[in-house]
Amino acid sequence: MRKNRKLHGVSLVILMASVLLAISFSLQAGDFTQEDLERWDKEFMTVVMKGDKLFHSALGTNKVSCDQCHPNAANTHPETYPKFQQQIGRVVSLFEMVNWCIQNPLEGDPLPADDPKMAALLSYMTYERRGVPLAPGKH
Amino acid sequence: MNMNRRAFLKTTGAGLITSAFPLSLVKIAFGGQGPSQDFTFGYISDAHIQQIQGNNFVRNWDMGLIRAVREANLLTPRPDFFMFGGDLAQLGKKEELDHGLEIMSSLRGKVRYVIGEHDYYLDLGEYWQSKIGPLWYSFDHKGVHFVTLNSILTYDSWVHKKWPSPMDRMLAMARLDNPQGSPFMVGGEQLTWLKKDLEKVNRSTPVVVFSHSPIQKIFKPWNFWTEDAERVQALLKPFEKATVIYGHVHQIEYNQIGNITFHAVMATAWPWPYPESYSQKASCMPKLTVHMNRADPFFERDATGWQFIEMRKGKVSMHYQLPDNKNRSVVFNSKTGKPQDVNYQGYGSRIPPQTHY
Numbered sequence: 001m002r003k004n005r006k007l008h009g010v011s012l013v014i015l016m017a018s019v020l021l022a023i024s025f026s027l028q029a030g031d032f033t034q035e036d037l038e039r040w041d042k043e044f045m046t047v048v049m050k051g052d053k054l055f056h057s058a059l060g061t062n063k064v065s066c067d068q069c070h071p072n073a074a075n076t077h078p079e080t081y082p083k084f085q086q087q088i089g090r091v092v093s094l095f096e097m098v099n100w101c102i103q104n105p106l107e108g109d110p111l112p113a114d115d116p117k118m119a120a121l122l123s124y125m126t127y128e129r130r131g132v133p134l135a136p137g138k139h
Numbered sequence: 140m141n142m143n144r145r146a147f148l149k150t151t152g153a154g155l156i157t158s159a160f161p162l163s164l165v166k167i168a169f170g171g172q173g174p175s176q177d178f179t180f181g182y183i184s185d186a187h188i189q190q191i192q193g194n195n196f197v198r199n200w201d202m203g204l205i206r207a208v209r210e211a212n213l214l215t216p217r218p219d220f221f222m223f224g225g226d227l228a229q230l231g232k233k234e235e236l237d238h239g240l241e242i243m244s245s246l247r248g249k250v251r252y253v254i255g256e257h258d259y260y261l262d263l264g265e266y267w268q269s270k271i272g273p274l275w276y277s278f279d280h281k282g283v284h285f286v287t288l289n290s291i292l293t294y295d296s297w298v299h300k301k302w303p304s305p306m307d308r309m310l311a312m313a314r315l316d317n318p319q320g321s322p323f324m325v326g327g328e329q330l331t332w333l334k335k336d337l338e339k340v341n342r343s344t345p346v347v348v349f350s351h352s353p354i355q356k357i358f359k360p361w362n363f364w365t366e367d368a369e370r371v372q373a374l375l376k377p378f379e380k381a382t383v384i385y386g387h388v389h390q391i392e393y394n395q396i397g398n399i400t401f402h403a404v405m406a407t408a409w410p411w412p413y414p415e416s417y418s419q420k421a422s423c424m425p426k427l428t429v430h431m432n433r434a435d436p437f438f439e440r441d442a443t444g445w446q447f448i449e450m451r452k453g454k455v456s457m458h459y460q461l462p463d464n465k466n467r468s469v470v471f472n473s474k475t476g477k478p479q480d481v482n483y484q485g486y487g488s489r490i491p492p493q494t495h496y
Binding site for chain 1: 187189190191197198199314315316360361409410411412416417418419433434435436437495496
């Protein structure tokens with residue numbers, strides 16, 4: 001009896017495992033719906049809007065905002081990064097230039113690269129440049 | 140009168156001046172030996188003095204205006220007068236206007252002012268008028284008729300809509316890329332005044348108009364635009380020589396529409412991107428304009444500056460004084476009937492930093 005019960009237990013585990021496997025296979029790449037697309041787009045645009053707000057607010061200590069020099073994030077050129085930033089002397093990602101601006105004209109503290117605020121700023125800047133071909137390294 | 144370069148340098152500390160100050164500025168000053176009616180004036184614009192709190196103001200913008208005033212004070216002989224082209228303040232506050240006027244007070248010579256939207260939309264020009272003077276006026280100088288316009292008015296429905304506070308209205312207009320903004324205009328009352336003012340002026344008298352916004356339509360989303368520009372242009376059309384000098388755009392721009400020559404002036408505070416740098420909307424940048432060099436943000440004053448202007452035979456020669464950059468000169472060419480950059484106008488003579496994208 002005990003052996004039988006154990007066998008039952010094992011087969012139950014195998015059965016459950018195969019069901020889980022089947023489910024996870026059905027969730028593999030390629031299988032997403034129109035609703036998913038709309039949700040992901042909405043998630044992205046929410047962050048873009050958050051970035052828009054941040055871009056137009058005082059991120060440092062002197063009330064200066066990014067848009068004072070970069071209306072519609074113009075002249076930020078997200079499509080050209082990473083690139084050799086001659087004033088820094090090495091190849092940098094865009095977040096480093098965003099931090100340079102926060103620290104210098106805005107007289108504030110830099111944001112960690114993975115700060116949600118940084119993701120929002122980069123999302124807004126890139127969205128305002130949508131459709132422009134990538135030109136990594138271009139000065 | 141025979142002028143040489145030495146005569147234009149201050150006798151004391153000339154060495155210091157030449158080292159701190161681009162020599163080309165001095166050359167320009169003694170370049171002209173035209174008729175006695177020719178004269179010079181200086182033009183400083185868009186200082187955007189911004190209060191942080193109390194006596195604390197944004198250092199960067201303060202330094203831009205201070206530098207322009209200091210450099211302009213070195214001009215010898217003195218220009219006949221100076222113009223300030225608007226946006227002395229960032230948010231139209233008394234503290235900002237007072238602080239800006241204090242810096243301007245060390246400028247040696249007569250100064251006249253053009254109002255900008257950043258000076259206006261907090262109290263609709265009330266403090267400005269009490270401290271500086273009327274928002275539009277005209278004057279004559281050595282045979283030239285000058286007109287200063289308030290070109291940053293807009294629709295009453297926008298000005299008087301239910302704002303939570305006057306500062307909310309100011310902030311809405313101060314944001315250049317505000318999709319809920321409103322286009323600039325001169326408006327009916329001022330147009331009627333301008334028509335009357337110009338009726339008294341002989342058609343052969345050179346006319347120069349000072350405005351904050353361009354009296355031409357370049358890019359509406361950032362108000363590089365005046366809604367009723369054509370109506371002002373129509374009033375200038377009968378004159379043999381007409382010029383419009385405007386601020387607001389923080390960049391080198393020039394154009395020729397019929398008989399009217401247009402020149403923009405630089406900001407002392409910060410440069411703005413050319414509208415074509417914003418890829419989502421079409422703009423109408425004058426083809427004639429050779430762009431200023433792209434700004435290097437690591438040099439705080441790069442792509443800012445002020446102007447030294449010669450009136451020669453009733454037309455403008457615009458000399459841009461550009462810290463950390465080569466100065467630029469845009470001069471009216473009577474043969475082509477257009478303003479032209481003296482060094483960079485031909486496509487072959489342009490340099491890579493003048494390409495904006």
